[in-house]
Structures are given as C-alpha cells and as structure tokens.
Amino acid sequence: MAKKVLAVLIAILILFNMSSCSLVKTNRYEAQFLVLFDTITTLVSYMKTKDEFSDFSTLVYDNLKEYHELYDIYNDYEGVNNLKTINDNAGLSPVKVDQRIIDLLKFAKTLYEQTGGKVNVAFGAVLKIWHDYRTSGIDDPESAKLPSVQELADASEHTDINDIIIDEENSTVFLSDPQMRLDVGAVAKGYAVERVAETAKENGFTNALISVGGNVRALGNKGDGTLWNVAIQNPEPQGPNLHIVNIDELSVVSSGDYERFYIVDGKKYHHIIDPDTLFPAGFMTAVTIITADSGYADALSTAVFNMPYEQGLEFIDALPGVEAMWVLKDGTKKYSSGFMKYVKE
Incomplete structure (x- = not known):
C-alpha cells in the first residue's frame, strides 16, 4: 500500500471513439489516478x-x-481504525473496526485453509523484514544485503493465523500475539477491486474495465457485445506482451518476480515470500489467473506462485471456473486446460 497518499484524481482523458450499443451511441472514456x-x-x-x-x-x-485507508498497514488516518491500528495494538487490546476489515480477514482465513497456508495475512512479521531490507537495498544498492535465516525464523514464530481474533458481535479484531503483524498485500487490492465493482454495478454502471496495478476486473463487455482485450505482461523487460485475453465479467490478475525486487550479489530477490522457506519463491517468474472474482484471483496468483508448477496445476484444475498460466524460469509457458479459450487469436 502507499506509504503516503500524495495525489487524487489527476486526469480524465476523454477519448471520443463512437460506438454503438443497442443503437445508442456511446463514447469511450478513460481516467487514471x-x-x-x-x-x-x-x-x-x-x-x-x-x-x-x-x-x-x-x-x-x-x-x-x-478501502485503501482501511487496509493500509503503514499510515494513520483521522477517524479511521485500520490495519495499522490493529497492528499497533497487538497483544494490548481489541480494536473496533469497520465491517469491511472483518470481511477481508474472514475471506483471508478461508483462503489460508484453501491454499494450505500459501496465502497468510498473519505473515507480516516476516514480510516486514524483507520489506525493510529491500527498501534499504534499493536506496543503497552497494550496501544491499539479505536478512539472516535466524532473523526470519524468529519472526516466523509470530505468524499463526489463529492468533487473529475476530469478534463479529462487537466488531473488533485482536492480535493475541504481541509480535504479530498483519500484511494483506496478497489479497487486499483484488478484494477491494471486487467490492468496488459490485458497488458500481449496484449503481447501474456496466460496460467498464477497472485496472488497479494490473488487477483487472471487467464489468460486462464494451456494450455492443465486444469483449475486453487485456494484455498479459511479459516478465522480461521490454519484451512483447505474452498474450491478449478476451474477457467479459471476469478478472485477470498476475503475480511475478519482476514487480518489486532488489539485487544482492548479482541475484534478484523479489517480494513474494514462500511461507515454507521464508525466502522469495523460486519456482517461476510469473503466474496469471483468470476467474470471476478479483479478490480470489489476487490470492490465487500468490498461492500458485508459491507452488511448484505440477502442484499448482493440480490445485488449479480442482477449482471450478479458474484458469491459470505459468511462466517458468526458463521462459517456458504452461497453461491450465481451459486457459487458451480466452486467448485472442
């Protein structure tokens, strides 16, 4: 999440591309913020x-x-009890929170069970160590170094998801381990996108595409029955897009080792940490998930990135309505059985 909210809506770029939607003229509009x-x-x-x-x-x-303010683990906001508030009160007292925090944490606990712990929002103590070393390494590459195995192992003792105590009746969350820290980076962005997409549809908005840092959610089609075209990024810098996929009322989410990383002794160390090794996952360079729910897609992309390809394929094949693409370390692309039906010829 952003360490400081520096800007708001910066541009609405009006692109008048006339199209037809049930004989009603529409314009193509685009905005970024x-x-x-x-x-x-x-x-x-x-x-x-x-x-x-x-x-x-x-x-x-x-x-x-x-959602950004509620799920922020770095910043305080006036009048808001957020995830940082919960972390700051770990081992001290329950924190009264918005229902949207409780809903996210319940969703995350379900995903923890479903993925065998590959997605764990209680993993923040370990992730903070990597975040601090990565930030220092980016700021001063000559002094970049790795955390010690012992430092990571000590932090991993404070990652039991059962220490997240949710009291729905009183709308509170309590971390019973004083050294536990929440980090919802694997699920929050996609989850928020899905909730916002639902709100938009409830307010009558369709025929739109929402992309938040590559978490893409389509609300229907373009209005004339035409599907949305979504590019899958190549993990190689300057490389061409791997595929263009056609979607309608679906989400496309990718995770990869090219997103946030630093270099130590000539080797890249990225931000997706395997909970089993406590080090960056080394099975592949990228994973893309296609499924209906953006929050589910976000979490699954992290979970599968933390699995060997064969395990990930078996896992995905057992999930209805979910397709995946893998980019292995040697650049080989692998696909679940139904992925290619979305690929534009």
Whole structure:
C-alpha cells in the first residue's frame, strides 16, 4: 500500500471513439489516478455522456480510497481504525473496526485453509523484514544485503493465523500475539477491486474495465457485445506482451518476480515470500489467473506462485471456473486446460 497518499484524481482523458450499443451511441472514456494501493488505477468505459463517466469514476475513486485507508498497514488516518491500528495494538487490546476489515480477514482465513497456508495475512512479521531490507537495498544498492535465516525464523514464530481474533458481535479484531503483524498485500487490492465493482454495478454502471496495478476486473463487455482485450505482461523487460485475453465479467490478475525486487550479489530477490522457506519463491517468474472474482484471483496468483508448477496445476484444475498460466524460469509457458479459450487469436 502507499506509504503516503500524495495525489487524487489527476486526469480524465476523454477519448471520443463512437460506438454503438443497442443503437445508442456511446463514447469511450478513460481516467487514471494515483496513488491508491501504491499503484496506478485505470478506468475505461463506454458510456453515453461525460457526466455519466464522471459519476462512475468518482464512485470508483471514492470507494477505493476508503478501502485503501482501511487496509493500509503503514499510515494513520483521522477517524479511521485500520490495519495499522490493529497492528499497533497487538497483544494490548481489541480494536473496533469497520465491517469491511472483518470481511477481508474472514475471506483471508478461508483462503489460508484453501491454499494450505500459501496465502497468510498473519505473515507480516516476516514480510516486514524483507520489506525493510529491500527498501534499504534499493536506496543503497552497494550496501544491499539479505536478512539472516535466524532473523526470519524468529519472526516466523509470530505468524499463526489463529492468533487473529475476530469478534463479529462487537466488531473488533485482536492480535493475541504481541509480535504479530498483519500484511494483506496478497489479497487486499483484488478484494477491494471486487467490492468496488459490485458497488458500481449496484449503481447501474456496466460496460467498464477497472485496472488497479494490473488487477483487472471487467464489468460486462464494451456494450455492443465486444469483449475486453487485456494484455498479459511479459516478465522480461521490454519484451512483447505474452498474450491478449478476451474477457467479459471476469478478472485477470498476475503475480511475478519482476514487480518489486532488489539485487544482492548479482541475484534478484523479489517480494513474494514462500511461507515454507521464508525466502522469495523460486519456482517461476510469473503466474496469471483468470476467474470471476478479483479478490480470489489476487490470492490465487500468490498461492500458485508459491507452488511448484505440477502442484499448482493440480490445485488449479480442482477449482471450478479458474484458469491459470505459468511462466517458468526458463521462459517456458504452461497453461491450465481451459486457459487458451480466452486467448485472442
């Protein structure tokens, strides 16, 4: 998440590409804004008027901003008890929170069980160590170094998800381990995108695409029955897109070792940490998930990245409505059985 919210809606770029939707003329509109969830949000939609699109983009921004503040582990906000508040009170007292925090943590606990612990929002003590070393290494590459195995092992003693105590009746969350820290980076962005997409649809907005740092969620199609085209990024710098996939009312989420990393002794150390080894997962360079729910896709992309390909394929094949693509260390691409049906010829 962003360490500091520095900007709000910065541009609405009106692109008048006339199209037809049930004999009603629509325009293509696009907007971008910073820095919610520490990334760029892009909105694309086919709507009848600029005012309609302005209402849509305002709704998305306002709702995403609320989720950003609630799920932030770095910053305080006036009048908001967020995940940082919970972390700050670990071992001290329960924190009264918004229902949206409770819903996220319940979702995360379910995913922990489903993925065999490969997605663990209680893993923050370990992730903070890597975050600090990575930040220092990026700021001063000549002095970049790795955390010690003992330092990581000590932190891993404080990652039991059962120490997250949720009291729904009183709307509180308590970390019973004083040294535990929540980190919802593997699920929060996609989960927030899904909730915002639901709110947009409830308010009558369709025929739109929401992309938050590559977490892409399609609301219907372009309005004339045409599917959305979503590019899958090549993990190799300057490389061409791996595929263009066609989607309608689906999500596309990728995780990879190219997103956030630093270099130590000529080797890249990325931000996706395997809970079994406590070091960056080394099975592949990228994973892409296609499924309906953006939060589910976000979590699955991390979980599968932390699995050997064969284990990940077996895991994905057992999940209805989920497809995946892997990019292995040698550049080989692998696919679940139904992935290619989405690929544009």
